[in-house]
Amino acid sequence: MQVSLTTLIQVGLDGLLMGSVYSLVAIGLTLIWGVMNIVNFAHGEFMMLAMYLSYWSFTLLGINPYLSILLNIPLMFMFGALVQKTLIDRVLDSPHHIQILLTVGLGLLLENLALYLWSPDYRIINLKYLDATVRIADVSLGLSKLIAFLSSIFFAAILYSVLKRTTLGRAMRAVAEEREGAFLVGINVGRIYTISFGIAAACVGVAGALVIPFFYTHPRVGLVFILMSFAVVVIGSMGNFFGALIGGLIIGLMESFGAFFLPGTLKLAAVFTIFILVLLFKPKGLFGKSGL
Numbered sequence: 001m002q003v004s005l006t007t008l009i010q011v012g013l014d015g016l017l018m019g020s021v022y023s024l025v026a027i028g029l030t031l032i033w034g035v036m037n038i039v040n041f042a043h044g045e046f047m048m049l050a051m052y053l054s055y056w057s058f059t060l061l062g063i064n065p066y067l068s069i070l071l072n073i074p075l076m077f078m079f080g081a082l083v084q085k086t087l088i089d090r091v092l093d094s095p096h097h098i099q100i101l102l103t104v105g106l107g108l109l110l111e112n113l114a115l116y117l118w119s120p121d122y123r124i125i126n127l128k129y130l131d132a133t134v135r136i137a138d139v140s141l142g143l144s145k146l147i148a149f150l151s152s153i154f155f156a157a158i159l160y161s162v163l164k165r166t167t168l169g170r171a172m173r174a175v176a177e178e179r180e181g182a183f184l185v186g187i188n189v190g191r192i193y194t195i196s197f198g199i200a201a202a203c204v205g206v207a208g209a210l211v212i213p214f215f216y217t218h219p220r221v222g223l224v225f226i227l228m229s230f231a232v233v234v235i236g237s238m239g240n241f242f243g244a245l246i247g248g249l250i251i252g253l254m255e256s257f258g259a260f261f262l263p264g265t266l267k268l269a270a271v272f273t274i275f276i277l278v279l280l281f282k283p284k285g286l287f288g289k290s291g292l
Contacts, residue, residue, distance in 0.1 A: 019252015028203030034239030042107035044226025050208025072205035080201025237285025
């Protein structure tokens with residue numbers, strides 16, 4: 001099959017646009033691991049809730065999905081903080097398998113609750129102006145995906161600035177580096193855990209609002225994003241902010257080129273081939289050292 005350079009560039013750019021959303025979701029996942037040393041297997045279901053929150057805000061209240069970000073951030077932050085205080089906090093010092101079972105159970109609970117409340121129907125928002133494309137030379141970019149890309153990078157940059165330049169960020173990095181030492185110098189570790197989990201949930205709150213103009217909302221959509229997020233954090237190194245950002249773009253590229261060159265559902269074969277190779281030959285990820 002002969003493929004033109006323009007087509008390859010088109011496929012690559014489409015992958016980067018979607019990859020930025022994976023990055024934002026994975027940043028939340030890697031933040032929890034970096035600060036709390038826990039893997040949240042319900043992170044995909046948090047994304048599903050955020051998507052429904054934006055969907056119903058638009059359907060019932062007429063709120064533009066992008067404006068619903070202003071609603072999603074505080075609501076998802078509070079939801080994440082509540083989950084941390086009532087559930088996660090109780091198993092922080094338990095073996096990892098207990099933590100995994102708790103978050104898997106939470107994810108199943110949220111998924112089945114969504115199935116009961118909203119049925120398994122696929123839903124999407126139709127906004128005519130978002131069907132437009134932006135043309136650059138011979139390449140066309142979907143407006144909704146371009147907005148998602150720019151917004152994801154923008155919010156990732158804000159979070160990075162918070163981590164690197166604020167007192168809260170320094171406290172989070174101190175807890176991530178050495179919990180006991182951070183406690184001894186007066187940092188409220190429990191408060192940092194709650195805020196970190198809330199911020200991770202807020203990240204998917206933003207991502208959920210960004211994807212609903214071009215991604216179906218349904219109760220099992222969380223599985224898609226949790227699988228991609230795990231691939232991202234493994235490739236980019238668990239707990240590594242920059243690694244999650246670059247890893248998301250890599251996964252987006254692999255998914256896009258896989259969909260173009262491989263038939264049907266085999267598009268994910270490229271993603272998880274990279275995933276397995278990294279686990280085998282670079283088990284600590286491409287960026288090696290974890291760190292916020």
